[in-house]
Amino acid sequence: MDEKLHQKIVQAVHAEYGWKTEEVAVDEVEDLRRPSCSFYTARSTVRPLSYLANYAVLKANELVGIGDENAVTKILDACSNDGSADWWAEIITRFHQDVGGGLVLGNESERPDVVRRLAQDGKTFTPPTLDDAKRSVSFLLLDAEAYVVYSVKATRMSSGGMEVVKTKLLGNPSNAKPSVRETPADARKKMHQALR
Amino acid sequence: MKIGSNALASDWGDTPDSNVTQVQPGETLPQIATRLNVSLSDLQRANPQIGDPNSLTPGSNIQIPGQAQSPASAPAPGFGGNADGGASSSSKYMESQFESSMMRSLLSGSNNLSVMPANNPPPGVSSGGVTQMPPVADPVRERAEQGDQQDLKAGLNQVYSTAEHLGIHHEDIASMLQTMAGNPPLTQPKMIKALHLFFMASDMSPADRKLVDDAYKSSKGDPSQVEALSKLVADPKFIGADTQTKKEWLDKFKNLVNSPDVQNLPPDEKNIVTNALMSDPPPSADKISKTLDVIHSAKDLSPGERQLFMDGMKRAGGNPQYAANLQKLIEDPKFKSLKPAEKTAVLSQTRNYATPDAVNNIDRLLHRSWFHSEDLDDKQRSLKMVGRLSTYTGGDKQIINNTLDKMLGEHSPIKVQWKNYPIRDDGSSISGEMGDDNVLSLNRGKLPKGNDSVHEDDDTTDMAIGTPTHEVNHAMNPTPVGDTFANFQNEYRAWFVEFKAQHGRAPTNREAMDQRVSWQLNPKSAYGPNSAGMLRHPKEAQQFYDFLSQMTGMKVDAKNWKAAVKSDPATWPDKGQSTAPVPSGNLDNH
Numbered sequence: 001m002d003e004k005l006h007q008k009i010v011q012a013v014h015a016e017y018g019w020k021t022e023e024v025a026v027d028e029v030e031d032l033r034r035p036s037c038s039f040y041t042a043r044s045t046v047r048p049l050s051y052l053a054n055y056a057v058l059k060a061n062e063l064v065g066i067g068d069e070n071a072v073t074k075i076l077d078a079c080s081n082d083g084s085a086d087w088w089a090e091i092i093t094r095f096h097q098d099v100g101g102g103l104v105l106g107n108e109s110e111r112p113d114v115v116r117r118l119a120q121d122g123k124t125f126t127p128p129t130l131d132d133a134k135r136s137v138s139f140l141l142l143d144a145e146a147y148v149v150y151s152v153k154a155t156r157m158s159s160g161g162m163e164v165v166k167t168k169l170l171g172n173p174s175n176a177k178p179s180v181r182e183t184p185a186d187a188r189k190k191m192h193q194a195l196r
Numbered sequence: 197m198k199i200g201s202n203a204l205a206s207d208w209g210d211t212p213d214s215n216v217t218q219v220q221p222g223e224t225l226p227q228i229a230t231r232l233n234v235s236l237s238d239l240q241r242a243n244p245q246i247g248d249p250n251s252l253t254p255g256s257n258i259q260i261p262g263q264a265q266s267p268a269s270a271p272a273p274g275f276g277g278n279a280d281g282g283a284s285s286s287s288k289y290m291e292s293q294f295e296s297s298m299m300r301s302l303l304s305g306s307n308n309l310s311v312m313p314a315n316n317p318p319p320g321v322s323s324g325g326v327t328q329m330p331p332v333a334d335p336v337r338e339r340a341e342q343g344d345q346q347d348l349k350a351g352l353n354q355v356y357s358t359a360e361h362l363g364i365h366h367e368d369i370a371s372m373l374q375t376m377a378g379n380p381p382l383t384q385p386k387m388i389k390a391l392h393l394f395f396m397a398s399d400m401s402p403a404d405r406k407l408v409d410d411a412y413k414s415s416k417g418d419p420s421q422v423e424a425l426s427k428l429v430a431d432p433k434f435i436g437a438d439t440q441t442k443k444e445w446l447d448k449f450k451n452l453v454n455s456p457d458v459q460n461l462p463p464d465e466k467n468i469v470t471n472a473l474m475s476d477p478p479p480s481a482d483k484i485s486k487t488l489d490v491i492h493s494a495k496d497l498s499p500g501e502r503q504l505f506m507d508g509m510k511r512a513g514g515n516p517q518y519a520a521n522l523q524k525l526i527e528d529p530k531f532k533s534l535k536p537a538e539k540t541a542v543l544s545q546t547r548n549y550a551t552p553d554a555v556n557n558i559d560r561l562l563h564r565s566w567f568h569s570e571d572l573d574d575k576q577r578s579l580k581m582v583g584r585l586s587t588y589t590g591g592d593k594q595i596i597n598n599t600l601d602k603m604l605g606e607h608s609p610i611k612v613q614w615k616n617y618p619i620r621d622d623g624s625s626i627s628g629e630m631g632d633d634n635v636l637s638l639n640r641g642k643l644p645k646g647n648d649s650v651h652e653d654d655d656t657t658d659m660a661i662g663t664p665t666h667e668v669n670h671a672m673n674p675t676p677v678g679d680t681f682a683n684f685q686n687e688y689r690a691w692f693v694e695f696k697a698q699h700g701r702a703p704t705n706r707e708a709m710d711q712r713v714s715w716q717l718n719p720k721s722a723y724g725p726n727s728a729g730m731l732r733h734p735k736e737a738q739q740f741y742d743f744l745s746q747m748t749g750m751k752v753d754a755k756n757w758k759a760a761v762k763s764d765p766a767t768w769p770d771k772g773q774s775t776a777p778v779p780s781g782n783l784d785n786h
Contacts, residue, residue, distance in 0.1 A: 016618050020632070032626050043722055046677050048670050048687060051626045052722045067618035101626070103720055112724065112762050114708040122224045142716035145627070146658055174699060174707055175654050 001028060001040075013042045013053050022045070032090055037079035038143045039094075050145055051101060051110045055095040064095070071095040072154075072162050085128035089139040092154045099152060104128065105140040114142055114149055117170055140169065147172045182191055206690055216257040229256055233351035263524055351382040354414055355391065364394045371409045375417050385419035395428045398463045400429075401603040403439050411446045419452055420467040424474035427513060431503045433477050435622060449479040465491055471514030483516065490519040493527060494627040497543075498536065504543035510551035512660045521555040530562040541576045549583030565708055566611040573645035584650040584660040591661060595697040598785040599668045601758040607735040610671055623758045627663040638663060657698060665697035665785060667688045679729025681739035687716055687723055689779035695782075706765040706772030713747070714761055731757075 010024045023046045032039040036059050041052040056064045056071070058078040064071045072095045080088070089104045108115045109123050115125045128139035136155040143150065149170040155163045200447045225246060229239045235627065240246065242261035250256075334519065352373050359369040372390050376382050397408045408429060415421035428434050428449070434442060452458065453470055460471060467486070472487040475478040495504045505522065510516035525531055531542060542562070546555050559580050561567050570578060582604070585596055602610050615637040617626045628638040642659040643650065650656050667690070673762045675686035695703045703711070716723040730736045737754065744752040744760050749769035763773025 018615075025725070043725060046676065047629065047631060048675075048677060048683075048690070049722050050628050065618070076490075098618050103718065109762070110763065111714065113714065118766065144718070144721065146654070147711040148654070171654060172711070174656075174695070174703070174711070196752070 001026065005057060006062070009040055009042055009055050009060075012055060012063055012065055014064060017053055019044055019047070033081035033085060034081075034083065034087075037075060056095065066095050066097060069097060070161075073156075073160055076156065080134070085130035085137055085139070088130055088137040088154075089141075089152075092137065092139075092152065092162070092164070096154065096162060096164055099141070099154075099166060100143070102150070103142040103144050105149075111112060111142060114140075114170075117173070118149070121170060123125040123169065128164055141166070149172075216259055219258060223252060225252060225258075228252075252634065254665050255683060262544075293345075294302050294704055333594055336716035337637065348377065348380055348382050350454075351374060351387060355387050356380075358387075358391055359394065359543075362395045362398070364391070364398050365405065368394045368397070368405060370411060371413065375413050379416045383419070388415060388421045389422035389426065393422050396429045398427050401439070404442055407439065407442055408444055409748065411450065414450050415453075420470045423467075424449070424453070424470045424514070427471060428474040428477055428479075430444075431474075431477055437477075445478045449473055452479055452484065455484075461488075464510070466513060468506070469510045472519065473514070473517060475514040475516055486516065487514065487519060487664075490523045493523045498524065501543050502541055503534075504540065504547045508543065508550045508555075511547060513550060514553075514586065515550075517552035518550060518555060525555055525559040525562070528559060528562060534562075538575055541572065541579055541647055545579040545649075548580070548647075548649035549587045551587050554583045554586035557582050557604055558621070560600075560606075563606065564604060564611075566613065570614065573641070574656040574705045575639065576616050576645045576647060577643050578612060580637075580646075580650050581660050581664070584656075588657075588659075588661050589699045591698045592696040592784075595665055595693055595784050596661070597646055597664045599697070602668045602671070602785060603636070603664065610636055610668065611639065612636045614638050614640045614643075617654045620689065627659050628667055630667040635662065636667050636671075656726075661696045661698050666694035668695045668785050669782065672785050679726050679736065680732060681730055681743075682734045683726055684716060684723070684730055684740060685743075685779050685781075688712060689781050689783070692776070692779055693783055693785065702778065703776045703778050704773050705768065705770060708776035709761065709765060711748060712745075717761060743777055 009026050013019050014021050023044055024042050025045050025150050026040050027115045029039040029041055036062055038057045039053045041059070042055065043049070043052050056075050059062060060075060062074070063152060064074050068074070072091060073121075075091050075095060076083075077087075080091075083091075086104065089106075093099050093102055093104050103111070105111060105114060105127075106126070117161055118125050122195050126138070126140065128137060130137050130178060136153065137183050138153045140149070141150045141152050142148075151167045151169045153165045157163055201529060219228065225239060225243075234564070238261040242259045246252065246258075253385075355376065356369060358375060359372065364372075372394055376390065393412060394406065397405050400408065408425065411425055412422060415425065425446075428445065434445065452473055458466060458469055458473075468491065469484055469487045475483075477685070489771050491506075491509070491564065493725060494502050497505055505526065508522060509519060512522075525542070527544065531539065534542065542558060546558055549555075549558075556581060561578060567575065567578055582600065585600055588596060602608050603612055613635055615628075617639050619626060619641065626639050627642055631637055637660070643656065650660050670686070670691040673686055673689060675682050679682055688708075692703065692708075695707070695711075715721050717727045718724050719728065730740060731754075741752045741754070741757060742758055744750075748760050748763065748765075750756070750760050750763070
């Protein structure tokens with residue numbers, strides 16, 4: 001990465017997240033690279049943060065981050081040709097303000113724990129899927145910090161914008177309430193305790 | 197008794213109809229079968245309209261098998277607030293049922309009520325107690341009083357059937373009905389409070405129940421007195437006292453509550469004072485004067501502020517420490533210096549979170565300079581976060597209290613600021629961060645402004661409980677970010693402490709692996725690059741392999757660590773159920 005681009009990204013991170021410029025490391029996400037686009041993550045080298053800042057560099061060196069409401073549209077317009085379903089899912093997750101980040105579940109071996117939980121809940125793992133018209137992508141997303149699984153469907157509207165539907169599929173099992181129905185005697189005891 | 201199970205079912209989002217449950221977002225029929233503890237085939241048979249069991253419409257009704265509709269399974273009336281002043285979810289549910297079913301029929305018009313024949317009163321009630329009224333000559337008044345009589349009879353019948361549902365002793369039911377019949381009109385609060393009292397007393401000895409019954413008769417069913425009696429009956433000090441002491445306390449209460457000092461008070465003040473009398477027994481005259489002192493200290497508040505103040509006092513159920521803390525707060529120059537909308541924000545949260553700790557912590561918040569530099573919206577966020585943290589009961593209280601001390605302590609270096617992150621979604625994975633100079637930045641999008649309480653769901657619990665405890669733990673364990681096991685453990689430790697704060701227990705090995713360790717190792721996470729760097733250094737990596745070995749029960753090394761991370765905890769020696777490795781360092785945010 002040339003120094004000019006590095007500095008451009010560092011300045012963008014400073015402006016959007018307030019990180020000090022000397023405390024930013026920038027890495028290219030090579031898996032996402034397209035002929036006319038490249039992608040980068042920025043991370044803090046000194047602060048224990050839970051998130052990465054994502055940026056795309058489009059044709060004519062235009063830098064796009066999640067702070068740009070039209071980031072996804074710009075990226076898809078610039079370089080979605082031949083993009084796989086996985087690629088689309090990553091772009092939506094990293095750059096759409098309504099998705100909020102997370103881990104795209106690309107294959108069953110990536111997070112076998114999630115696949116097991118889906119099966120226990122009577123659900124099936126499905127990898128990211130792009131419809132034939134290449135306007136809509138569906139995928140599973142893990143909010144790994146909260147350990148919650150979402151189903152996401154993102155559709156390019158004829159107006160050019162993106163419609164995103166994000167539905168909670170699996171909650172965090174540690175937060176689950178007991179599923180056993182209590183007997184009336186149990187319920188009465190619990191009520192007594194609650195009222196005391 | 198169906199009441200409790202219905203109340204508990206409501207926690208699952210069930211509809212008030214006990215025979216149906218509502219589909220939650222993302223839920224499938226097999227999941228619902230598990231939730232209801234019924235077989236999938238039974239559930240399918242009861243719901244033949246469902247085609248695809250994996251594709252259900254959220255909010256649609258699912259018939260629960262084996263539960264035919266019957267009057268006997270109808271929810272019964274509920275009770276008043278709990279000891280903390282706020283109604284429990286079950287009591288709230290039952291109160292709503294009470295209002296919607298029984299009282300609606302009772303109050304909707306006496307002419308349409310089915311009147312119990314005079315020779316068939318509720319068991320234990322003499323017909324004379326209900327029907328023997330002075331003769332009336334005025335035909336209009338006579339018709340009106342006949343209507344009242346019919347209301348009374350219907351109400352008594354409803355109280356009787358409810359009391360039976362609740363398992364209240366028959367002799368207590370009889371006495372309750374006699375008192376109600378002798379002290380018309382029979383109102384909803386009278387019914388609820390009396391049922392509550394006798395339900396609470398139902399585990400007591402016959403001699404103690406007789407005392408309670410006598411006190412109830414003496415109150416003539418007055419709802420605020422009966423509510424106070426319920427509070428006393430539920431108090432551990434009262435429960436542990438001998439019968440003679442109980443009698444003395446009840447007699448003292450009777451004398452004080454019927455004194456002119458109390459009887460001449462406006463209704464809202466009388467209610468608070470009566471409750472205060474029974475809080476932290478024994479009852480004493482100075483509780484009346486102290487409570488009135490607190491109430492009078494609110495004289496300078498605007499009418500709206502005073503209403504919030506009085507609502508908080510009522511919710512706190514006369515708790516003397518709450519009253520003292522609230523008085524201290526409103527007399528605090530820091531409070532007095534606030535703008536009117538800010539005062540409303542403060543008093544809204546002392547009402548929403550009506551406990552002594554919450555008020556004390558909100559008062560401490562007023563003394564933090566960072567709070568005063570916030571705008572009104574962020575002040576509202578800070579207030580409700582402090583209220584929620586102060587009253588959260590599901591987790592490790594020590595960690596939570598220490599975290600509050602770090603945010604609110606007079607000499608604490610930690611400052612809080614609310615910040616916009618460039619993501620709209622309130623489900624964003626960014627909750628907050630501990631930044632330079634001990635500034636705890638929190639995501640505005642995760643906690644809405646306003647004077648309501650924090651909506652209690654997993655996301656807001658994560659935000660209001662998890663994030664502050666996690667980030668404060670980072671401040672308590674300063675560790676350089678880098679390619680080290682210490683850095684790996686620093687993140688794991690903060691998560692471990694957050695987990696304990698939320699759940700009141702340490703995580704299991706399975707929970708630690710699924711919910712944290714896998715993510716910290718993932719190249720796509722913010723921790724991934726440092727974890728990869730750690731694994732490149734043999735000494736650092738070995739500490740990590742030892743950590744994984746402890747977690748999985750396997751002998752983990754450079755060759756098999758990935759397989760260990762992805763292995764099914766069910767295959768581990770402890771099945772993943774043992775306590776996860778306890779990290780070193782500060783684990784309670786002290």
